[in-house]
Amino acid sequence: AQRIAAAKPQAVVMLLTAPQSVTFMKQLRQAGYTGQVLGSTNQSAGMIAPAGPAADGLVYPVDFSASMDTPESKAFVDAFAKEYGEAPDPYAAEGFDALWWIARGIKASNDSSRDGVQKGLAQVASQGFAGAMGDITFDGNDMRVPGVVVKWQDGKEHLLR
Known part of the structure; x- marks a missing residue:
């Protein structure tokens, strides 16, 4: 961290696990680095929060953030927060969309057998659908x-445009 700060790069890319990134951000800021830090999805779901103010300004991509503003994302965030008293993380959105894909598949095939579910999933996948994570398509x-890029600031994610 001291060598990086001394070199004064315009940006630092951090490809570390969640616990490592907390330690790295704290050490990097303590060493005097004030530039841009780019992370990965490992920092999502509040995993970077233990770094406190040292994490402010960290930018990283995610497949879902509670700050997303599509109608489906907002509806999911509102319903989740009402039920659980907190904003959902990417794992909650992924699980929600996966279960709704299965439900849509069963409805599309009108058959809950193994073959019926498989047929329905393929049918839904060929059309895609709008879910908590946005417009979901299949290759x-x-x-x-689509994913989004967020900036961690003051203890939460903020959607970047």
Whole structure:
């Protein structure tokens, strides 16, 4: 961290696990680095919060953030917060969309057998759907979501445009 701060780069890319990134951000800021830090999805779901103010300004991509503003995302965030008293994290959104994909698949095939579910999932995947994570499409068996880039500031994520 001291060597990086002394070099005064315009930006630092941090590819660390969540606990490592907390320690790194604190040490980097303590060493005097004030530039931009870019992270990964490892810092999402509040994992960077233990770094406190040292994490302010960290930018990273996520497949879902409670700060997303699509109608489906907002509805999911509102319903989740009402039920659980806190904002959902990416894992909650992924699980929600996965279960709704299965439900849509069963409805599309009108058959809850293994073959019926598989047929329905394929049908829904061919059309895609709007979920908590945004417009969900599929490339073969791979689910694709638009994702967003967020900035961690004052203890929460803020959507960047």
